[in-house]
Amino acid sequence: MFNSVKVTEDIYWVGVNDRRTALFENLWPLEHGVAYNSYLLVDEKIALIDTVEGGQVGEYVRKIQSIIGTHKKIDYLIINHMEPDHSGLIQSVVELYPDIKIVGNEKTFGMIADFYGITNNTHLVKDGDEINLGKHQLKFYMTPMVHWPETMMTYDQSSQILFSGDAFGSFGALDGGIFDDEVDLVFFEEEMRRYYANIVGKYGAPVQAALKKLHGLEISTICATHGPIWRSDIQKVVSLYDQWSKCEAEEGVVIVYGTMYGNTGKMAETIARTLSEEGIKNIKIYDGSKTHMSYILRDIWKYKGLIIGSCAYNNNLFPPIESLTSKLVHMGVKNRILGIFGTYSWSGGGVINLKKFAEQIKWPLIAEPVEAKCAACGNDIDGCVMIGKQMAKALKEA
Ligand SMILES: Cc1cc2nc3c(=O)[nH]c(=O)nc-3n(C[C@H](O)[C@H](O)[C@H](O)COP(=O)(O)O)c2cc1C
Structure with a gap:
C-alpha cells in the first residue's frame, strides 16, 4: 500500500507490506505475507517509531515524506526492537536525517553498533524515562525478552497508544485494512496465535512480567510492529496474550502423526472418531509431513490435548514428528495432556521415542500408549478407542 494512514490526527502508520518473502525468519511460511509496521508522530518534535525490513526503503521514505515533506527533520528514531525486520532501515534513516537522535536502551545500542556500526547521536532511556514531543509525552517500558533482550x-500518554513492538503482532499482510475493525478478525486472531506460538512462545515468563508492568495503564490502541492496529477490544487482545503466556488452553485436541504408508494415519482416524463420540468438538488432525509445523504449534497453543503418533523410521521417530517433539521440548510448553501411538514392523523406534518425549516434557499420559505391528488390528484398535475415551474424560475433568 502506497499511502500512509492516520492512526490519530498526528500519528501515522508508515508501515509496508511484504508479499514476496516465502518464509519469515527463513523458517515460518508467509502464505498471506506479513506487514512491517512503523509509526510517525508529528508534533513540535517529530518521532519515528521503529523502521521496517531492509528491502523497501523507497516506499518507506516516500510515505514519511508524503507527511512531513522533504525539508523537515525527524528529531527522534525510537527503537523498540532491534530484529532486522524492524531495524533494517536504521542506516537509511540516519543517512537521510543525520541529526536524528536514536532512542533506545543500553542493549539496543550494543546491537546497533554491532549490526550497523552506528554509535553516534544516541539517547539512552531506562525503564520509566520519558521524552516530550510537545503535546505528546512518551514513556518507555523495558520489556526484556519479549522476545529479544x-x-x-513506548507509551504515548496523551493518546494512550501503546507501541508494543512484536508483542500483539501477527503474520498476514494488511490487505487494505489497517485497523482491527477493518480486517478479517478470525484470520488475524489465528495468525496472531501462530506468530505468538512460533516466535514469542518460548518466552512466556518475560511476557507475563511485561503484562504485569503494563497493568493499570489506560490503553486505547495497540500499535504492534506486525499485523493490524488493535483498537476495538484491547482487553481481549491483552487477555489472549495473558492466556498464551501462561500456557492456558481450551478444551480440544490436536492429533498429529507421521506416516509413510498410511497405517499410522488410520489409527489417528479411530482416535478422532472416539473423541467425537465422547462429545469433544474441537479436534484437529494433522499429517506432520503435509502441514507446516508452525500451524500445528499454533493449534497446540490453543488446545489442552495432544495425541501424537509416529511410525518407526530407522530406529527413530519419523522426521517431522522428531522435529515437532524437539521443538515442543525446546519451547517448554506446559499444562497439556498427552496420548501416544504408532506403528513398527520389526524393532520399533516410534513409540519408544514418543515415550522418551513424554518423560522430557513432563505432560501426563492419559492412556496406555498403543504400538501396532505393521497395521492396527484387534487390540490395537481397542487401544486407540481407549486413548480417545481417556483423553475426552481427562479434558472434561480439566
Ligand atoms: C525407510 C523406512 C524405515 C523404517 N524403519 C523401521 C525401523 O527402524 N523399525 C521398525 O520397526 N520399522 C521400520 N520401518 C517400518 C515401518 O515403521 C512400518 O512398516 C510401519 O508400520 C509403517 O507405518 P505407516 O504405514 O504409517 O508408514 C521402516 C520403514 C521404512 C519405509
Whole structure:
C-alpha cells in the first residue's frame, strides 16, 4: 500500500507490506505475507517509531515524506526492537536525517553498533524515562525478552497508544485494512496465535512480567510492529496474550502423526472418531509431513490435548514428528495432556521415542500408549478407542 494512514490526527502508520518473502525468519511460511509496521508522530518534535525490513526503503521514505515533506527533520528514531525486520532501515534513516537522535536502551545500542556500526547521536532511556514531543509525552517500558533482550515498549500518554513492538503482532499482510475493525478478525486472531506460538512462545515468563508492568495503564490502541492496529477490544487482545503466556488452553485436541504408508494415519482416524463420540468438538488432525509445523504449534497453543503418533523410521521417530517433539521440548510448553501411538514392523523406534518425549516434557499420559505391528488390528484398535475415551474424560475433568 502506497499511502500512509492516520492512526490519530498526528500519528501515522508508515508501515509496508511484504508479499514476496516465502518464509519469515527463513523458517515460518508467509502464505498471506506479513506487514512491517512503523509509526510517525508529528508534533513540535517529530518521532519515528521503529523502521521496517531492509528491502523497501523507497516506499518507506516516500510515505514519511508524503507527511512531513522533504525539508523537515525527524528529531527522534525510537527503537523498540532491534530484529532486522524492524531495524533494517536504521542506516537509511540516519543517512537521510543525520541529526536524528536514536532512542533506545543500553542493549539496543550494543546491537546497533554491532549490526550497523552506528554509535553516534544516541539517547539512552531506562525503564520509566520519558521524552516530550510537545503535546505528546512518551514513556518507555523495558520489556526484556519479549522476545529479544533489548525489547521495550513506548507509551504515548496523551493518546494512550501503546507501541508494543512484536508483542500483539501477527503474520498476514494488511490487505487494505489497517485497523482491527477493518480486517478479517478470525484470520488475524489465528495468525496472531501462530506468530505468538512460533516466535514469542518460548518466552512466556518475560511476557507475563511485561503484562504485569503494563497493568493499570489506560490503553486505547495497540500499535504492534506486525499485523493490524488493535483498537476495538484491547482487553481481549491483552487477555489472549495473558492466556498464551501462561500456557492456558481450551478444551480440544490436536492429533498429529507421521506416516509413510498410511497405517499410522488410520489409527489417528479411530482416535478422532472416539473423541467425537465422547462429545469433544474441537479436534484437529494433522499429517506432520503435509502441514507446516508452525500451524500445528499454533493449534497446540490453543488446545489442552495432544495425541501424537509416529511410525518407526530407522530406529527413530519419523522426521517431522522428531522435529515437532524437539521443538515442543525446546519451547517448554506446559499444562497439556498427552496420548501416544504408532506403528513398527520389526524393532520399533516410534513409540519408544514418543515415550522418551513424554518423560522430557513432563505432560501426563492419559492412556496406555498403543504400538501396532505393521497395521492396527484387534487390540490395537481397542487401544486407540481407549486413548480417545481417556483423553475426552481427562479434558472434561480439566
Ligand atoms: C525407510 C523406512 C524405515 C523404517 N524403519 C523401521 C525401523 O527402524 N523399525 C521398525 O520397526 N520399522 C521400520 N520401518 C517400518 C515401518 O515403521 C512400518 O512398516 C510401519 O508400520 C509403517 O507405518 P505407516 O504405514 O504409517 O508408514 C521402516 C520403514 C521404512 C519405509
